[in-house]
Amino acid sequence: MPGSTPASLTAEAPASGTPATATSPAVAGEPRKRRSVSPWLDAWRRFKRHKLAMASLFVLLFLIVAVAVGPWIWTVPINEIDFTAKLQGPSWKHPLGTDDLGQDILARMLYGGRISIAVGLAAMVVAIVVGVLVGAISGMASGRVDAVLMWLADLFLSLPQLPLLILIIYLFRDSLKNVFGLEAGTFLIVVVVIGGLRWMPAARLVRAQFLSLREKEFVEAARALGASKSRTVVRHIMPNALGPVIIAATIDVAAAIIAESTLSFLGLGFTSDTPTWGGLLRDAKDYMDFAPHWVLFPGSAIFLAVLAISFMGDGLRDAFDPRRVL
Amino acid sequence: MSREYLIRKILLLIPAIFGISIVLFTILALAPGDPFEELATNPAVPPEVRQQLRAAFGLDDPVYLRYVRWLVAMLKGDWGFSFVSRVDVDKLILQRLPVTLIVIGAAQVVSIIIALPVGVLAATKPYSLFDSVANTLAFVGSSLPTFFTGLVLILVFSIWLDWLPMVYRADLESTGFRFIWDHIKQSIMPVMVLGLFQGGVLVRYVRSSVLDVIRLDYVTTARSKGIGERRVLINHVVRTALIPVVTLVMLQLPIVFGGAIVTEQIFRVPGIGSLLISAMLANDTPVVMSVTFVFACLVVICNFIADMLYAWLDPRIAYR
Numbered sequence: 137m138p139g140s141t142p143a144s145l146t147a148e149a150p151a152s153g154t155p156a157t158a159t160s161p162a163v164a165g166e167p168r169k170r171r172s173v174s175p176w177l178d179a180w181r182r183f184k185r186h187k188l189a190m191a192s193l194f195v196l197l198f199l200i201v202a203v204a205v206g207p208w209i210w211t212v213p214i215n216e217i218d219f220t221a222k223l224q225g226p227s228w229k230h231p232l233g234t235d236d237l238g239q240d241i242l243a244r245m246l247y248g249g250r251i252s253i254a255v256g257l258a259a260m261v262v263a264i265v266v267g268v269l270v271g272a273i274s275g276m277a278s279g280r281v282d283a284v285l286m287w288l289a290d291l292f293l294s295l296p297q298l299p300l301l302i303l304i305i306y307l308f309r310d311s312l313k314n315v316f317g318l319e320a321g322t323f324l325i326v327v328v329v330i331g332g333l334r335w336m337p338a339a340r341l342v343r344a345q346f347l348s349l350r351e352k353e354f355v356e357a358a359r360a361l362g363a364s365k366s367r368t369v370v371r372h373i374m375p376n377a378l379g380p381v382i383i384a385a386t387i388d389v390a391a392a393i394i395a396e397s398t399l400s401f402l403g404l405g406f407t408s409d410t411p412t413w414g415g416l417l418r419d420a421k422d423y424m425d426f427a428p429h430w431v432l433f434p435g436s437a438i439f440l441a442v443l444a445i446s447f448m449g450d451g452l453r454d455a456f457d458p459r460r461v462l
Numbered sequence: 463m464s465r466e467y468l469i470r471k472i473l474l475l476i477p478a479i480f481g482i483s484i485v486l487f488t489i490l491a492l493a494p495g496d497p498f499e500e501l502a503t504n505p506a507v508p509p510e511v512r513q514q515l516r517a518a519f520g521l522d523d524p525v526y527l528r529y530v531r532w533l534v535a536m537l538k539g540d541w542g543f544s545f546v547s548r549v550d551v552d553k554l555i556l557q558r559l560p561v562t563l564i565v566i567g568a569a570q571v572v573s574i575i576i577a578l579p580v581g582v583l584a585a586t587k588p589y590s591l592f593d594s595v596a597n598t599l600a601f602v603g604s605s606l607p608t609f610f611t612g613l614v615l616i617l618v619f620s621i622w623l624d625w626l627p628m629v630y631r632a633d634l635e636s637t638g639f640r641f642i643w644d645h646i647k648q649s650i651m652p653v654m655v656l657g658l659f660q661g662g663v664l665v666r667y668v669r670s671s672v673l674d675v676i677r678l679d680y681v682t683t684a685r686s687k688g689i690g691e692r693r694v695l696i697n698h699v700v701r702t703a704l705i706p707v708v709t710l711v712m713l714q715l716p717i718v719f720g721g722a723i724v725t726e727q728i729f730r731v732p733g734i735g736s737l738l739i740s741a742m743l744a745n746d747t748p749v750v751m752s753v754t755f756v757f758a759c760l761v762v763i764c765n766f767i768a769d770m771l772y773a774w775l776d777p778r779i780a781y782r
Contacts, residue, residue, distance in 0.1 A: 188598075291478075291481050291482075291485070294478065294482075294716075294758075294761055294762060294765060295482065295485065295716075295758060295761070296716045296719050296720065296754075296757040296758055296760075296761045297716060297717070297720055298719070298720030298723055298724075299719070299720070299723065299738060299753065299754045299757040299758070300489075300754065300758075302723075302738065302739075302742060302750075302754075303486070303489060303750060303751070303754045304489055306742045306750060307489060307490065390605065394607045397607060397609070398607065398609060398720075398724055401609045401724070401727075402723075402724065402727055402739055403739075403743060404739075404742065414609070417609065417610070417613065421613060421728070424613065424616060424617055424621055425621050428617055428621070431613050431617065432614075432617075435610045435613060435614065438607060438610060439606060439607075439610055442605050442606070442607065443602060443605055443606075446601065446605040447601075450601070
């Protein structure tokens with residue numbers, strides 16, 4: 137395994153690093169570009185030491201593979217109504233039981249997991265793209281632009297997230313549904329609104345990184361060699377600011393999955409025709425006394441996903457902090 | 463804390479609430495749909511009447527005029543009229559607000575009671591077994607969504623053990639001591655759901671804050687003077703370590719408000735969170751707008767209190 141003698145393993149390193157970090161595209165792309173991969177390899181070595189984070193990585197990979205491949209293996213339709221088998225506990229025919237219409241919960245959970253995880257990743261991308269842009273502009277521009285952008289970030293931070301999320305979805309849901317269709321419209325608004333209300337932490341992180349990095353000697357050296365401002369930012373400052381961004385991105389995925397589940401749970405996200413994990417919980421909560429399995433399985437799925445992502449964020453924090461001795 | 467500092471902070475509240483009102487109004491103005499949409503589809507109302515109504519309510523005026531009118535009405539306490547329950551919105555909210563504040567306040571107290579001893583103990587023995595168990599549990603508690611913990615608590619304590627009532631009832635029949643007992647019983651689960659979540663977050667804050675302080679020189683001085691470990695901890699370490707925690711408790715509140723919405727919905731607690739959801743499902747726009755505004759104002763006020771407490775507790779802060 138890499139780690140003992142990193143220098144001799146540079147050629148092999150990207151191959152061994154890629155599958156494990158496939159969930160965060162920024163990491164996957166990076167080792168390939170440069171030949172000397174030592175910072176990323178070092179981070180991966182540190183990450184491996186964090187046992188809970190490694191376990192979480194496997195749990196998460198399992199969940200992703202399950203929802204990605206599962207619907208092809210478990211081919212029971214998500215909306216096959218069978219009143220003779222309603223509210224049944226787990227059995228061979230329905231491994232996770234059935235709901236009040238006799239629909240198979242495993243099939244609905246596999247389908248719902250796709251949506252929940254997709255929403256989480258997409259909302260994270262929105263939040264990080266906006267956050268990195270705002271933070272980078274703010275950190276490079278300084279002066280009045282910086283003041284206005286940070287004032288905006290502070291304003292957004294002082295807004296109550298969930299009520300605002302609910303308000304926006306309430307006001308815009310119907311018209312987006314008419315334009316993009318029920319499922320795509322809901323997906324779009326949920327992703328954009330969740331992502332759009334979570335860019336502030338990333339923006340502040342990136343700004344802080346930029347403020348300190350742009351004064352460093354290597355950036356000055358790049359400037360002295362005649363590198364343009366955009367080249368300095370993209371090639372020299374940004375790669376060094378990426379660590380905290382990746383950690384923030386990981387946490388954002390968990391937060392977005394919780395936000396989407398909360399919305400669906402409150403009946404404001406996807407409808408019952410499109411089962412998400414939160415939506416399954418909403419449908420199940422009125423049948424808790426007859427069918428506890430219906431609550432427990434989707435709930436545990438959310439719990440596992442969120443917890444695994446959070447632990448991974450914790451592991452990444454250790455991995456990207458070179459000052460920390462492990 | 464000087465008086466000017468206080469006055470300046472109070473004056474700074476005004477632009478904050480102003481900014482929130484602009485954000486909310488912008489969202490409302492950008493939203494498609496129109497409050498008189500129902501009239502348009504109602505054949506009994508001729509189009510001319512609808513036009514007159516629109517003109518009378520000033521819906522055809524430019525945006526800034528509508529904003530000023532809306533803001534003035536909000537400031538005067540004229541928050542509109544609930545379409546569904548036929549009551550003034552401000553009365554409806556005032557009726558519901560105390561319940562929410564009590565639940566959130568009780569949850570804060572619970573979280574502090576849990577987090578303070580656990581966090582301090584974990585910090586006095588860092589990397590011990592107790593520390594790692596407390597840390598892991600805190601991590602799990604703070605990353606669990608409130609709706610799931612709520613449902614699990616109902617499942618365990620109401621359905622399997624049958625100890626606590628499943629839903630919160632505002633119209634209890636019992637009286638006297640029994641009334642109080644019933645109220646406590648039905649409040650335990652909503653308060654615990656929020657309190658445990660908040661407690662998980664706080665344990666980590668308290669721990670890292672105490673760890674920062676415990677290595678400072680003045681603590682060593684106190685020890686070398688022969689003061690007992692217990693007194694050093696309580697009188698010297700915790701007092702200083704709690705200053706940043708107080709701020710964090712307050713700044714964490716927006717998330718707790720979000721959790722309160724969910725919790726009220728699960729346990730059917732009649733607070734403003736469940737009012738928001740039911741108004742939304744019933745398309746009751748005036749109520750939805752006002753409740754969101756109230757939530758935003760509460761957050762701003764909590765931030766203000768956090769600033770004040772911080773300045774009051776920490777004499778090192780310069781009040782410029």
